[in-house]
Amino acid sequence: MAETQYDVTGIGNAIVDVLTQADDAFIADHGLEKGAMTLIDTETAEKIYGDMGSAVEVSGGSAANTIAGLANLGARSAYIGKVAKDQLGEVFAHDIRAAGVNFDTPPLEGDATTARSMILVTPDAERTMQTYLGACVELGPEDVPDELIAASEVVYLEGYLYDPPRAKEAFLKAAKVAEAAGRKVALSLSDPFCVERYRAEFLELLEGHVNILFANEDEITSLYQVENFDDALQHVRGHCDIAALTRSANGSVVVAGDEVHVVDAETVTNVVDTTGAGDSYAAGFLYGLSRGDDLATAARIGGILAAEIISHYGARSESNLKELVAQKLG
């Protein structure tokens, strides 16, 4: 097999987060689905934005957060996602490049704006996301360069990509190119509501294309429509080479054929904002795999990164994650 240029290339919805603090009354009064990611139209976006408090704008996007985390850790990484030619698009492009990620997807020319996700963080540290997809709906297979995918050890795809109409084609193209080049395909299920929307397609993907699956407890039980975690665990075993299943404060469980690891969560003194916990876990896990760690160590690194990200506001870290991991692993 040819030498690779990247450890991981991610494809996702390129989103700028608009982070604010909100109380439960705000969530209830606006009829929002607490803890979930909901897609909204321009009108709803304007209504919620008008009603909510002062905010902070920071680059986000599920796969983009993972890829930025990987770059911070020192992994060679690239990202594919669609922004518009506007100020928030420049912010997104600047930040992911500043993190050390290769990002070359041409911005969209047209009326659509860069995607925004209003993230309402409640006092319980839970986040409720209202996403306006904007330019993301224009991502298509033409944005996925064959040579980039073939030059990446792993292509990492977020389930959210099934929401915009043509991103699914981009997703499937990437999976096929990776397979043909002997590379690995990783998938994050993203959100239990996303799993509801695309269950049949995700199950088919798992059978046919996915080598490494990331899912939390809600997502994996939703996928298999089972009542409890262990039932889901038994189902997923035959479906992909490696499944890394996160369980919030209960840590994570990694399954790979006959191998099973149950890894406890890192201690977190003060949970501030759970945004990006899953994205960070995936970054840590893929980083571990990229440097040849065993699965249990990779899961532990995932847990270290998740603990770091939920200890502060926002889904990307400015800390030196490589040092943090070295110190925690001892």
Place this chain on the structure above:
Amino acid sequence: MAETQYDVTGIGNAIVDVLTQADDAFIADHGLEKGAMTLIDTETAEKIYGDMGSAVEVSGGSAANTIAGLANLGARSAYIGKVAKDQLGEVFAHDIRAAGVNFDTPPLEGDATTARSMILVTPDAERTMQTYLGACVELGPEDVPDELIAASEVVYLEGYLYDPPRAKEAFLKAAKVAEAAGRKVALSLSDPFCVERYRAEFLELLEGHVNILFANEDEITSLYQVENFDDALQHVRGHCDIAALTRSANGSVVVAGDEVHVVDAETVTNVVDTTGAGDSYAAGFLYGLSRGDDLATAARIGGILAAEIISHYGARSESNLKELVAQKLG
């Protein structure tokens, strides 16, 4: 005198902060004036932005920070400043209104973008600001409604307003309308380099128009071109009704005719980012005056707010400042 509608109306450069962490080498390599606010052109802005790390976008602007702090404290407040019709302009307008401030200045139609200040926070918590004024250069007297100024107990002006060409006219108009209506004029000297640029004009303002002056030690010694704080103190006594002079860790000194108060700084365990310390002090001090506190108490509230803002990243607070002040004053 007619009833007032606002406690304080601020006029300033409407700016979105682009906050990032940087090391001293970055400051040195780019030939930046550490700790100062420097005006830059588009080309320099693009160069620095391209080189610097991931950032967070958050509404800023010196007077705007003060006014947002006043609104947070429960004071009736309004703001005048010029943004462009773009995404960062929407962010600025949203945030100041969400803070509870009346903000009605029409956005600029044209090519200029909303002003941005790249704020590089070094590990010593010092901030170095590189500001691109954009739409702010179009603020003029037509943006200052007479009735708004006449309906405000205090009009608060930032020295930075002398940088854009026509804002000075807006500034002088506001001062005259306030005077004619029997209202008070407050001025912040903003920055020692700003004082260098406009010393003669600021001295004339103090003689003729200013009732309440805010300055830090560097600014007030620069204004009078004296070596030490006490010399500046003796000069300023005759120049305005009230001078509130801040001295970082040494607290503040308030002079009003024969009355002098030396107020110690609040204890701060961990100084993270000094951006907005002076703005917050002014908010606390003006809040104290608005509710009839004596000068020493007003200075203490200023110190409480300054201590709060330097304990975290960014120049605006999401905490409940009213509760904080009540608790600290006991």
